[in-house]
Amino acid sequence: MAKITLSKLRHSYYPTPKQPSDYALKEIDLDWNDGGAYALLGPSGCGKSTLLNIISGLLVPSEGQILFDGKDVTELAPDKRNIAQVFQFPVIYDTMTVYDNLAFPLRNRGRDEETVNKRVMAIAEMLEVTDMLDTKAAGLSPDNKQKISMGRGLVREDVNVVMFDEPLTVIDPHLKWKLRSKLKELHQRIKATMIYVTHDQTEALTFADQVVVMQDGEVVQIGTPVELFERPAHTFVGHFIGSPGMNVLPCTLSDGQAYFGDQLVALEGAIIGEPSGRTEIGIRPEFVTLAASGLAATVSKVSDVGRHTVVECDANGSKISAIIDGAGPEKGSPVFLSFQQNQTRLYVDGWIATQSQEAQS
Numbered sequence: 001m002a003k004i005t006l007s008k009l010r011h012s013y014y015p016t017p018k019q020p021s022d023y024a025l026k027e028i029d030l031d032w033n034d035g036g037a038y039a040l041l042g043p044s045g046c047g048k049s050t051l052l053n054i055i056s057g058l059l060v061p062s063e064g065q066i067l068f069d070g071k072d073v074t075e076l077a078p079d080k081r082n083i084a085q086v087f088q089f090p091v092i093y094d095t096m097t098v099y100d101n102l103a104f105p106l107r108n109r110g111r112d113e114e115t116v117n118k119r120v121m122a123i124a125e126m127l128e129v130t131d132m133l134d135t136k137a138a139g140l141s142p143d144n145k146q147k148i149s150m151g152r153g154l155v156r157e158d159v160n161v162v163m164f165d166e167p168l169t170v171i172d173p174h175l176k177w178k179l180r181s182k183l184k185e186l187h188q189r190i191k192a193t194m195i196y197v198t199h200d201q202t203e204a205l206t207f208a209d210q211v212v213v214m215q216d217g218e219v220v221q222i223g224t225p226v227e228l229f230e231r232p233a234h235t236f237v238g239h240f241i242g243s244p245g246m247n248v249l250p251c252t253l254s255d256g257q258a259y260f261g262d263q264l265v266a267l268e269g270a271i272i273g274e275p276s277g278r279t280e281i282g283i284r285p286e287f288v289t290l291a292a293s294g295l296a297a298t299v300s301k302v303s304d305v306g307r308h309t310v311v312e313c314d315a316n317g318s319k320i321s322a323i324i325d326g327a328g329p330e331k332g333s334p335v336f337l338s339f340q341q342n343q344t345r346l347y348v349d350g351w352i353a354t355q356s357q358e359a360q361s
């Protein structure tokens with residue numbers, strides 16, 4: 001396994017890029033630590049596949065370097081990088097048995113049969129496919145095929161990194177959670193460096209210890225699932241993660257205070273610097289409550305989402321969601337909304353611009 005460093009990485013598919021929008025990857029500086037479980041999360045077109053192809057060597061970046069344990073591999077061919085990849089669709093040999101499929105990457109590298117057997121049996125046990133080892137792969141269900149495909153990615157002990165590219169795309173929704181937690185368990189047992197690429201926040205947050213969120217060719221935040229939820233560094237992260245995402249409300253500033261319409265909104269901490277750009281308040285629906293006084297709003301929609309109720313309101317021309325316990329008020333009801341102060345942040349041009357309470361104490 002290896003630590004992977006991306007240094008000043010930029011990539012454009014144009015031969016002579018002129019402006020930032022010509023770059024599929026803006027500037028990326030990132031360390032993937034040895035043995036870490038990472039997710040690369042972002043919407044379609046944000047540059048995930050481009051980044052993955054650069055790490056695996058299918059693509060040489062326009063600028064910058066990739067290092068494996070400090071060694072420059074930027075120009076190294078894919079087969080020299082010692083990387084295992086699991087793709088959206090299972091890559092297995094239908095005519096071979098499950099055992100032979102799992103053994104293939106090891107035999108291909110000339111490992112002796114005793115080592116092959118030990119490793120295949122261990123992986124099969126972890127994946128709970130021991131009883132299928134003699135079955136021809138052609139007869140397996142799609143999710144079992146993908147399990148074997150994952151096993152082929154995990155069976156070698158000498159790879160620098162295992163990369164999963166949207167591996168649950170073809171899996172039935174009700175089986176997804178099973179494979180998701182299986183993968184997490186496998187990481188805990190194997191402790192290989194793993195990068196899991198997805199546009200699905202649930203997959204990213206379940207699997208990863210560290211989530212790298214990308215937007216428009218840039219990394220906007222790297223953090224634990226809790227950090228991304230609790231303190232989004234960018235409104236995009238707030239919006240993209242959470243269900244519903246963070247409320248983002250236009251605001252004005254006056255004497256170091258934030259106003260939404262005429263309403264003074266108490267922020268978590270002091271405003272950083274002297275903001276001159278677009279100013280917005282960010283507050284997650286989980287921290288908005290219906291109160292006896294506060295911001296006047298009108299209920300526009302009430303949705304029962306199982307354990308909670310999402311109450312969507314209109315105030316000053318903006319939509320604000322609140323997640324509450326129990327039944328919500330009727331649509332059209334006038335209500336007052338209260339924001340939990342330590343969760344109310346200011347964003348300037350999308351980026352967080354308030355000091356956290358911990359930073360102030």
Ligand SMILES: Nc1ncnc2c1ncn2[C@@H]1O[C@H](COP(=O)(O)OP(=O)(O)OP(=O)(O)O)[C@@H](O)[C@H]1O
Nearest residue numbers: 013023024042043044045046047048049050051199
């Ligand atoms: N071969 C290519 N030639 C030109 N532009 C490309 C090429 N591949 C990707 N792009 C562009 O680069 C940007 C990043 O694309 P990329 O496929 O890396 O994103 P992604 O996050 O993986 O999206 P998806 O999940 O849809 O695959 C997009 O604007 C895309 O249109």
